[in-house]
Amino acid sequence: MPASGELPARAVAELGRRPFGIYVHVPFCITRCGYCDFNTYTDLGGLQATFAATAVREIELARRVLGDAAPPVQTVFVGGGTPTLLPTEDLGAILRAIDTAFGLAPDAEVTTEANPDSVDADSVKRLRDEGFTRISFGMQSAVPHVLRVLDRTHTPGRPEAAVQEARAAGFEQVSLDLIYGTPGESDDDWVASLDAAVQAEPTHVSAYSLIVEDGTRLGRQVARGELPAPDDDVLADRYLMADERLAHLGWYEVSNWGEPCRHNVGYWTGGDWWGIGPGAHSHVGGVRWWNVKHPTTYAARLDAMSSPGAARELLTDEERRVERILLEVRLRTGVPLLLLTDRGRDAVRKYAGDGLLTVDEGRAVLTTRGRLLADAVVRDLVE
Numbered sequence: 001m002p003a004s005g006e007l008p009a010r011a012v013a014e015l016g017r018r019p020f021g022i023y024v025h026v027p028f029c030i031t032r033c034g035y036c037d038f039n040t041y042t043d044l045g046g047l048q049a050t051f052a053a054t055a056v057r058e059i060e061l062a063r064r065v066l067g068d069a070a071p072p073v074q075t076v077f078v079g080g081g082t083p084t085l086l087p088t089e090d091l092g093a094i095l096r097a098i099d100t101a102f103g104l105a106p107d108a109e110v111t112t113e114a115n116p117d118s119v120d121a122d123s124v125k126r127l128r129d130e131g132f133t134r135i136s137f138g139m140q141s142a143v144p145h146v147l148r149v150l151d152r153t154h155t156p157g158r159p160e161a162a163v164q165e166a167r168a169a170g171f172e173q174v175s176l177d178l179i180y181g182t183p184g185e186s187d188d189d190w191v192a193s194l195d196a197a198v199q200a201e202p203t204h205v206s207a208y209s210l211i212v213e214d215g216t217r218l219g220r221q222v223a224r225g226e227l228p229a230p231d232d233d234v235l236a237d238r239y240l241m242a243d244e245r246l247a248h249l250g251w252y253e254v255s256n257w258g259e260p261c262r263h264n265v266g267y268w269t270g271g272d273w274w275g276i277g278p279g280a281h282s283h284v285g286g287v288r289w290w291n292v293k294h295p296t297t298y299a300a301r302l303d304a305m306s307s308p309g310a311a312r313e314l315l316t317d318e319e320r321r322v323e324r325i326l327l328e329v330r331l332r333t334g335v336p337l338l339l340l341t342d343r344g345r346d347a348v349r350k351y352a353g354d355g356l357l358t359v360d361e362g363r364a365v366l367t368t369r370g371r372l373l374a375d376a377v378v379r380d381l382v383e
Helices: 009-013 045-049 051-069 088-102 121-129 144-149 158-169 187-199 217-223 232-245 262-268 295-303 317-328 342-353 368-372 374-381
Strands: 020-026 073-080 104-114 134-140 173-180 204-209 251-253 256-258 272-276 281-284 287-291 309-314 357-360 363-366
Touching: 009 051, 020 051, 020 088, 020 262, 045 051, 045 295, 051 088, 051 272, 051 295, 073 088, 073 262, 088 104, 088 121, 104 262, 121 158, 134 158, 134 187, 144 187, 158 173, 158 187, 173 187, 173 232, 187 204, 187 232, 204 232, 232 368, 251 262, 262 272, 262 317, 317 374, 342 357, 342 363, 342 374, 363 368, 363 374, 368 374
Parallel strands: 020 073, 020 272, 073 104, 104 134, 134 173, 173 204
Antiparallel strands: 204 256, 251 256, 272 281, 281 287, 287 309, 357 363
């Protein structure tokens, strides 16, 4: 990655053809959940206090690199970590810096993630006042023993209360994240979590199967035989339970129901975005790069007026085509048949006959059963 952060001219020339977003990675947590392999850190108080100023320097770098070709920002997503460990004023300062550097589109979607116990009625009101339009709470489960296995710190009922506080503060879009397949979770536990989430009346729900990652506390527990690994058949059943109880919201991506998160749709449809923060990934015009991971190194690079980028790759046209298929097939709008080779279109006909795909207006769309087997289906579509 060049120290200047400079991008190839052909990549910059593509700006404006697709939605442009900004992702901000806030890598701080009070505790680290046992299943999490994200780039997060605890006990970095000094770096946490100066994070907003450091992030603003990368925003200014992004503006210099992209120049006048940069379109207004359509979406901002502040993730982590736990972004709401930062003072609300710091999050607002980052958002204002993005607006100053690029301009926020009049209808920009501006999301922050939050742990339910890291906010209260006053802080969500201040987040709304700072310009955030969407908030996503990490609920994961409504069952105490499941939350303990996941090392979640909030109590049952707190996520639902946080949804109501966000609504009262003026947030029109409120999301809840759920995880299914936790060791020790029963079908009844999962139904209880789904029912609690539905009763909270969010506008969006994400439900992901638990993935046991190497190097995590949960991964070590499973490897030692202290906890069982998730069972694929159980995960499939839990997914169908989720799809049934969230049907009133409507699915738009394999693991997401409700009013679409425009920022994530940008990822899934090959959009452009600049990732701010330690370990954040970016993509502009077929160039993908990622920042150094540790907050100390990240800050030092920017203090030295150098890009925090660790490395990058220039995607070929074929790689971009394959990635579009891999991601767009997961969407309710499906994948355009024009992206497929003759062998890929043959696979569509086969899977349509098997009831895993439908074809509608030149696009291949997964059926409910197809969503359960999406990974197997897509392997043939990219041929």
